[in-house]
Every structure is written in C-alpha cells, then in structure tokens.
Amino acid sequence: MRDLFRFLYRIRSTLMFLGWLILSFILLYNGNEHHRAHAISSSNAVVGTIYGWRKDITDYANLKEVNKALADENADWRNRHISTYTPVEGLFARIQDTIHRQEYRVITAKVVNSTWHKPKNQLTLDKGTRAGVHGDMGVIGPDGIVGVVRDASPNFAAVISVLSPEIKTSVQMRRTGHFGLLFWDTNDPLTSSVIDIAKHARVAVGDTVETRGGDGIFPAGIPVGVVESVEDAPGSNYHDITVRLSEDMTRSGFVYVVDDLHRAERDTLQQANER
Amino acid sequence: MIGTILGHILRFLAMILLQVLVIDHLDVLNGLMVPYLYIFFLLMLPVEMPAWAQLAIGAVTGLVMDFFASTPGMHMSACVVMMYGRLYVLRLLSPREGYEFGSRPTVMRMGFPWYITYAGLLILLHHLWLFFVELHRFDAFFFTFLRAVLSAVFTFALCLLAQFLTSGQERDRR
Numbered sequence: 001m002r003d004l005f006r007f008l009y010r011i012r013s014t015l016m017f018l019g020w021l022i023l024s025f026i027l028l029y030n031g032n033e034h035h036r037a038h039a040i041s042s043s044n045a046v047v048g049t050i051y052g053w054r055k056d057i058t059d060y061a062n063l064k065e066v067n068k069a070l071a072d073e074n075a076d077w078r079n080r081h082i083s084t085y086t087p088v089e090g091l092f093a094r095i096q097d098t099i100h101r102q103e104y105r106v107i108t109a110k111v112v113n114s115t116w117h118k119p120k121n122q123l124t125l126d127k128g129t130r131a132g133v134h135g136d137m138g139v140i141g142p143d144g145i146v147g148v149v150r151d152a153s154p155n156f157a158a159v160i161s162v163l164s165p166e167i168k169t170s171v172q173m174r175r176t177g178h179f180g181l182l183f184w185d186t187n188d189p190l191t192s193s194v195i196d197i198a199k200h201a202r203v204a205v206g207d208t209v210e211t212r213g214g215d216g217i218f219p220a221g222i223p224v225g226v227v228e229s230v231e232d233a234p235g236s237n238y239h240d241i242t243v244r245l246s247e248d249m250t251r252s253g254f255v256y257v258v259d260d261l262h263r264a265e266r267d268t269l270q271q272a273n274e275r
Numbered sequence: 276m277i278g279t280i281l282g283h284i285l286r287f288l289a290m291i292l293l294q295v296l297v298i299d300h301l302d303v304l305n306g307l308m309v310p311y312l313y314i315f316f317l318l319m320l321p322v323e324m325p326a327w328a329q330l331a332i333g334a335v336t337g338l339v340m341d342f343f344a345s346t347p348g349m350h351m352s353a354c355v356v357m358m359y360g361r362l363y364v365l366r367l368l369s370p371r372e373g374y375e376f377g378s379r380p381t382v383m384r385m386g387f388p389w390y391i392t393y394a395g396l397l398i399l400l401h402h403l404w405l406f407f408v409e410l411h412r413f414d415a416f417f418f419t420f421l422r423a424v425l426s427a428v429f430t431f432a433l434c435l436l437a438q439f440l441t442s443g444q445e446r447d448r449r
Contacts, residue, residue, distance in 0.1 A: 023348075025348060026348070041342070054296045
C-alpha cells in the first residue's frame with residue numbers, strides 16, 4: 001500500500017497532466033457542438049468588450065466603404081418602399097394589409113470580431129439577448145448569408161460563420177428549385193460547396209444559389225452565392241458544386257440577425273408531430 | 276519577488292491582448308501561417324516553478340484564449356500538453372550543475388543554442404497539437420503539418436523579437 005502511494009506520488013505531475021487533459025477534452029467534446037448553449041465563447045461580456053475596443057479603433061479605417069454600402073442599401077430599400085409607387089388609378093388605397101403578415105424581424109448588429117482564415121470560423125456581434133438575439137438565429141449581411149448565432153449573452157452574440165463545417169445550411173438553386181446543403185469544405189474564404197444535389201438536376205455555372213427557408217433560421221430566397229464550377233465525380237450520385245459566396249466574409253461591417261416570429265409556433269407543432 | 280510576479284502578470288495580459296487584438300487578425304498567405312505568440316508568456320515562466328503550478332497556469336492561459344476564440348478546450352489542451360512537455364524539456368536541457376535559482380529561460384541568460392532547442396521544441400509541440408485538434412481529422416495531414424511548422428517558425432521569430440525588445444531592463448535586474 002505504501003509503495004502504491006509512493007508510486008502515485010512519484011508520477012503526480014503526470015496524473016495532474018492527465019487530469020487537465022481530460023478536463024479540456026470534456027470541454028472540447030461537449031462544448032463545441034452546434035445547437036447547444038455553452039459558456040466558453042466570445043459572447044462572454046469581458047471578451048466582447050475587449051473586441052469592442054478594437055472595433056472602435058479599426059472602424060475608422062473603413063468608414064468610407066461602410067458608408068457607401070449602407071447608402072446603397074438604403075437606396076435599394078427606398079426603391080421598394082410604398083411611397084415610390086404611384087397608384088396607377090386613384091381608386092385603390094392601401095389601408096391595412098391583412099393578407100400579408102410579418103414573418104421575420106431583423107435586428108441590426110455590428111460585427112466586432114471575425115475570423116476567416118481558420119478551419120472553423122466565427123464572428124462576434126455587439127447585440128445580445130437584450131436586443132432580442134438568441135441562439136440558432138440566422139445572420140445575413142447586405143449581400144448574402146453570414147452565419148448562425150451559436151450563443152448570446154445580454155450584450156454580445158457569438159456566431160458560427162458559414163466558413164465553418166459546423167453548420168450546413170439548406171439551400172436551393174434559384175432557377176430550378178433543386179435543393180441541397182451548403183457545406184464549407186473548400187478551406188477558401190471566398191467559396192463553399194453545395195452537396196446533396198442529385199446528378200439529374202441541371203446545374204449550370206453562373207446559377208444563383210439561395211436559401212431554401214423553412215428551417216426557422218433563414219428566410220427563403222436570401223442570396224448565398226453563384227455557382228463557380230460543377231464537377232461530376234464518377235461513382236457518386238451527386239454533383240460536386242463549388243459556389244462563390246456573395247457575401248465577402250473577409251470584410252464585415254453591419255449584419256442583420258433574423259428573428260423568425262413564428263418559430264415557436266412551428267417548433268411546437270413539429271415536436272407534437274414527432275411524438 | 277513581488278516585482279517578478281507583477282512582471283509575469285503584466286506579460287500575461289500583454290501577450291493575450293496582443294494575440295487577440297493584433298496577431299489573430301494577421302492574414303499571412305491566406306491562413307498558411309497563424310502565429311500564437313501568447314505562449315511566450317508560458318515560455319517565460321520561471322524554471323524552478325513546481326510542476327502543478329506550471330500545468331495549472333498553462334490550463335488557465337489556454338482557457339482564457341478559448342474564451343476569445345470560442346473554441347472550448349482547444350487552446351487549453353494544447354497549453355497543458357506544452358507545459359507537460361516543458362517539464363521534460365527543462366530536465367533534458369538542464370546544465371550539469373543544475374539551474375541557478377531564479378534563472379530565467381531567455382536567450383540572454385541561457386544562450387541561443389539552448390533557447391532554440393527549448394522554445395523550438397515547445398512551440399512546435401503546442402502548434403502541432405493545436406492545429407490537429409483544430410482540424411479534427413487526419414486527412415490533409417501534410418498540409419496541416421506544414422501549416423503548423425511554418426506557424427511555429429513565425430511564433431519563434433516573434434518570441435525572439437519580444438525578448439530583445441524587453442531586454443534592457445533584463446540585464447539591469449541581474
């Protein structure tokens with residue numbers, strides 16, 4: 001018995017090492033899964049604040065570009081606004097729209113930190129649960145999809161970038177309606193792959209890929225990218241499609257977090273259905 | 276003594292902030308080289324520090340980095356592995372009469388050949404572990420290996436730079 005204790009004492013640093021290693025592996029395997037809230041992320045208040053300082057400084061460098069992008073976007077919205085349409089005849093007046101109901105609400109947020117050159121990339125936003133941002137909400141930029149909220153604290157949110165194999169987004173070809181999954185395995189911040197589109201579907205270079213919607217994360221029809229190449233590996237039933245992402249992930253300013261107003265309703269229905 | 280501890284705490288804060296605010300945003304050759312300078316703090320810890328303290332400080336440092344990178348356990352495991360390796364590397368490289376008390380693992384104190392073995396081995400260990408855990412698979416083995424080695428070279432260069440830039444007071448203190 002005493003020998004055993006002596007032996008354990010002699011290898012105590014190895015035992016401590018194994019203890020720490022096991023602890024870190026528990027974190028690694030339990031904390032990193034998508035669709036699970038966890039504490040160790042950049043939505044942490046201290047971390048978010050520090051990234052916020054940096055952003056406050058670096059913001060000045062690209063104010064001009066950001067202003068231009070926002071102005072362009074404003075113009076685009078203005079073009080769609082009701083006041084730009086003159087009634088063809090004076091007979092119809094729009095009083096209250098009961099046919100359309102609002103399905104999505106967007107929350108603007110600033111990207112305070114982002115990566116794009118790692119095997120798994122992420123972003124940190126300056127809005128959190130206080131502004132209505134919660135886990136599993138979609139994040140879109142002015143030009144296309146950006147990612148999915150992993151975790152939110154009162155003032156910050158950690159977002160899994162589309163440049164990460166952790167998320168697979170349901171997408172479809174705008175022209176033909178064939179759907180597949182957007183999966184980032186290209187390791188290139190400008191492109192991504194679309195998998196699970198069967199070979200009989202006609203996909204051409206230059207086709208637009210958009211979100212399919214219905215998953216409660218992204219609305220349907222948000223641009224994702226443009227098909228850059230289609231390859232058919234022998235022995236596979238699916239196309240090997242590479243798309244050029246429409247949102248430039250290497251540059252980020254303002255983004256919109258999409259809140260699906262009917263999500264709770266749909267989720268309860270689906271859960272009841274599964275039971 | 277208090278001054279030394281304060282120095283280590285300041286170095287810890289400086290290295291973490293430098294890492295997350297500046298170095299993480301470098302984009303060298305599209306992510307081929309990603310230096311992790313924050314481990315310089317761990318390399319500078321006193322030689323005679325007890326093993327449990329080295330491992331614990333390594334774990335906490337890694338965990339702090341994990342908060343910034345949203346990668347629970349990744350940096351933590353790499354730092355713990357590196358600090359465990361450090362125990363052996365220090366023993367392997369110890370002079371015949373043992374380390375002088377209070378000696379610091381720097382180029383000025385130990386000489387360049389000693390330092391390149393010490394820091395080179397540990398940085399490489401940390402980076403290889405980190406890059407493979409990050410990728411989480413072994414295909415593209417050689418590419419990842421290359422990335423880890425190139426990044427390690429970059430980190431080593433930055434460590435040397437950090438040391439020479441803070442060397443003025445170092446000599447006075449001895």
